[in-house]
Amino acid sequence: EIVREADVYFTPSPLKGKKILVTAGPTKEALDPIRFLSNHSSGKMGYAIAEAARRAGAIVTLVTGASLESPSGIKTVHVRSARDMYDEVLKHYEEADAVIKAAAVADYRPETISSSKIKKTDGQLTVTMVRNPDILLELGKMKKNQLLVGFAAETDHLEENALKKLEKKHLDLLVANHASDGFGNDTNKITLYFSSGKKQAFERMPKKRVAEKICDALAGLFEMSGNE
Amino acid sequence: EIVREADVYFTPSPLKGKKILVTAGPTKEALDPIRFLSNHSSGKMGYAIAEAARRAGAIVTLVTGASLESPSGIKTVHVRSARDMYDEVLKHYEEADAVIKAAAVADYRPETISSSKIKKTDGQLTVTMVRNPDILLELGKMKKNQLLVGFAAETDHLEENALKKLEKKHLDLLVANHASDGFGNDTNKITLYFSSGKKQAFERMPKKRVAEKICDALAGLFEMSGNE
Numbered sequence: 001e002i003v004r005e006a007d008v009y010f011t012p013s014p015l016k017g018k019k020i021l022v023t024a025g026p027t028k029e030a031l032d033p034i035r036f037l038s039n040h041s042s043g044k045m046g047y048a049i050a051e052a053a054r055r056a057g058a059i060v061t062l063v064t065g066a067s068l069e070s071p072s073g074i075k076t077v078h079v080r081s082a083r084d085m086y087d088e089v090l091k092h093y094e095e096a097d098a099v100i101k102a103a104a105v106a107d108y109r110p111e112t113i114s115s116s117k118i119k120k121t122d123g124q125l126t127v128t129m130v131r132n133p134d135i136l137l138e139l140g141k142m143k144k145n146q147l148l149v150g151f152a153a154e155t156d157h158l159e160e161n162a163l164k165k166l167e168k169k170h171l172d173l174l175v176a177n178h179a180s181d182g183f184g185n186d187t188n189k190i191t192l193y194f195s196s197g198k199k200q201a202f203e204r205m206p207k208k209r210v211a212e213k214i215c216d217a218l219a220g221l222f223e224m225s226g227n228e
Numbered sequence: 229e230i231v232r233e234a235d236v237y238f239t240p241s242p243l244k245g246k247k248i249l250v251t252a253g254p255t256k257e258a259l260d261p262i263r264f265l266s267n268h269s270s271g272k273m274g275y276a277i278a279e280a281a282r283r284a285g286a287i288v289t290l291v292t293g294a295s296l297e298s299p300s301g302i303k304t305v306h307v308r309s310a311r312d313m314y315d316e317v318l319k320h321y322e323e324a325d326a327v328i329k330a331a332a333v334a335d336y337r338p339e340t341i342s343s344s345k346i347k348k349t350d351g352q353l354t355v356t357m358v359r360n361p362d363i364l365l366e367l368g369k370m371k372k373n374q375l376l377v378g379f380a381a382e383t384d385h386l387e388e389n390a391l392k393k394l395e396k397k398h399l400d401l402l403v404a405n406h407a408s409d410g411f412g413n414d415t416n417k418i419t420l421y422f423s424s425g426k427k428q429a430f431e432r433m434p435k436k437r438v439a440e441k442i443c444d445a446l447a448g449l450f451e452m453s454g455n456e
Contacts, residue, residue, distance in 0.1 A: 033383055034267045034332070034407055037259070104262070107348040116383040117407060120335040125357040131348065155261055155344040179262055179345060 013057030014219035020058040021096045022050040023089060023103035023135075025066025027082045031127065032114040039104050043068050045151075045188060045207050046102030050074050052211035053100070056219065061096075063088045065103060082106050082132035089135055098147040098218055101136050102175075108132060140170030147172045147221050149214065153179045162193050171195065172221055175214060192217055241285030242447035248286040249324045250278040251317060251331035251363075253294025255310045259355065260342040267332050271296050273379075273416060273435050274330030278302050280439035281328070284447065289324075291316045293331060310334050310360035317363055326375040326446055329364050330403075336360060368398030375449050377442065380404045390421050399423060400449050403442060420445055 024046020028036040043066025050062040051071050062076045063085055070076040079085045082105045093099065108129035118125070136150050150171045152162045155178070162176040174193040181189045181204070189204040190213070202213060252274020256264040271294025278290040279299050290304045291313055298304040307313045310333045321327065336357035346353070364378050378399045380390045383406070390404040402421040409417045409432070417432040418441070430441060 031265070034381070035265065035334070036267065037263065037265050039262045039264065106263075108353050111352070120359065122359065124339070124359075125336050127355045127357060129353040129355060131350065131352075153262070 015053055015215060015222070016057030018053075018058045018097040018222065019095055020053045020060050020218075021089065021092045021099045022046055022053065022060060022062050023085060023099075023101050023105075024050065024062060024064040025068070026104050027065045027085055027106045027132075028080050029082065029106045029109035029132070030080075030113045031110045032116065032118045034117050037106060037108070037110065037129075039106065041104035042066060043103075044186065045210070046100075047071055048207040048211035049100050049102055049214055052208065052215045053218075056212075056215045058215075061092050063092075063103070082109060082135070086133045086135050086138070089139070093139060093142065093146070094144075096146055097222070098149065099139060100149040100214065100218070101139075102151055104151075104153065105135055106132055107134075134169075136169045136171070140168075143170055145225075147218060147225065149173045149175065149218060152176045155179045159191075162191070166193050166195060173214075173217055190214075194221075243281055243443060243450070244285030246281075246286045246325045246450065247323055248281045248288050248446075249317065249320045249327045250274055250281065250288060250290050251313060251327075251329050251333075252278065252290060252292040253296070254332050255293045255313055255334045255360075256308050257310065257334045257337035257360070258308075258341045259338045260344065260346045262345050265334060265336070265338065265357075267334065269332035270294065271331075272414065273438070274328075275299055276435040276439035277328055277330055277442055280436065280443045281446075284440075284443045286443075289320050291320075291331070293333075310337060310363070314361045314363050314366070317367070321367060321370065321374070322372075324374055325450070326377065327367055328377040328442065328446070329367075330379055332379075332381065333363055334360055335362075362397075364397045364399070368396075371398055373453075375400045375446060375453065377401045377403065377446060381407045383407045387419075390419070394421050394423060401442075401445055418442075422449075 025043030026039045026041040028038045030036045050060050054060045060074045062074050077088050079088050109132050111128040111130045148171045152165050154161050162174050166174040172195050175190050177190045187204050187206050188210045190202050192200040253271030254267045254269040256266045258264045278288050282288045288302045290302050305316050307316050337360050339356040339358045376399045380393050382389050390402050394402040400423050403418050405418045415432050415434050416438045420428040
């Protein structure tokens with residue numbers, strides 16, 4: 001703990017005093033009390049960002065669907081479904097200076113949640129899935145002075161999808177990676193797309209370093225926006 | 229490690245030299261490279277059984293879909309889907325003296341696995357699910373001298389479902405618990421149903437102790453079967 005505090009103390013603090021909300025991990029969408037739909041997000045990227053933001057002086061709240069250990073010194077709220085995450089994020093949105101949405105929120109959830117375990121039968125099972133709230137899109141609509149940072153993990157047409165998302169969701173910064181580069185790994189290979197049109201590509205590096213690059217980029221945006 | 233070995237040394241060895249195959253954890257059934265269907269099994273019960281069987285002198289192979297740390301001194305094979313688990317279990321079945329199937333294998337998998345991430349659209353998404361191989365049922369059919377131990381985690385009609393499963397799958401022993409008692413917890417509250425008709429109910433206890441009770445019961449079955 002002494003080392004950690006020293007770490008905070010001697011690092012420059014480009015995010016000093018900023019209230020930053022970070023979301024991390026997958027969500028789990030229940031089909032019944034036992035089964036759920038989820039995704040391969042480990043939460044490591046979001047946790048690394050939460051820790052990097054804290055090292056950079058920010059006051060961090062982490063809303064997470066991952067089952068990783070809560071990081072020291074960071075207010076951590078565990079959630080399960082996309083709707084839980086949505087509710088929790090909204091609680092903190094108004095007072096936030098920035099939101100970094102690293103969570104891999106499920107786009108769909110089963111239309112109905114069975115209250116008891118669905119017994120298997122011999123035939124097929126058809127599951128109707130409905131759209132979850134698009135948290136980032138909603139935050140983009142409600143945006144006042146907050147800076148919004150989104151992620152795009154794609155298997156195809158990465159740049160095209162990234163630029164579309166940046167615009168559609170009113171993001172200030174989008175972190176794009178190929179799905180196979182990030183999910184479950186300890187490293188990531190990212191490209192940053194800014195609303196200004198600027199683009200910045202990085203080599204593969206540990207998620208801790210990736211997190212620092214994202215915080216640096218965010219600090220730059222705070223500087224430009226005058227919201228210092 | 230010295231303590232652990234001593235633990236093995238001073239414990240009576242009711243499963244000495246028995247080859248025991250233990251399955252643990254959930255399986256993950258891919259919908260695309262990012263999304264999957266799974267369940268709330270943590271794998272803790274199966275890992276506790278693998279370790280208890282080893283302490284009781286058995287030669288243990290653990291086939292697991294959980295992301296827990298591999299237990300010391302136990303051959304551990306990681307699998308993802310139900311079909312992966314089925315293939316791996318079959319490889320070890322013929323030479324096994326007993327199989328303890330603690331894994332919560334998905335009954336269903338999406339009929340098709342998309343090779344790229346399914347893009348979200350505004351409407352609903354219908355997923356057709358097909359039955360996975362019923363590993364325990366298949367093992368029951370192929371059974372020679374192996375003892376088979378199954379699990380039933382139910383939300384309703386526990387005893388009725390347990391007795392049905394015991395018979396249908398040609399099990400020697402079935403470990404039943406209410407789904408809310410076991411999943412994700414460090415303790416469990418079980419009832420043992422034997423093919424002889426015997427029934428044994430236990431109070432809630434740590435999974436390590438539950439695992440020992442199951443190994444004791446298995447040792448008793450080996451004794452009775454003369455397969456010592």
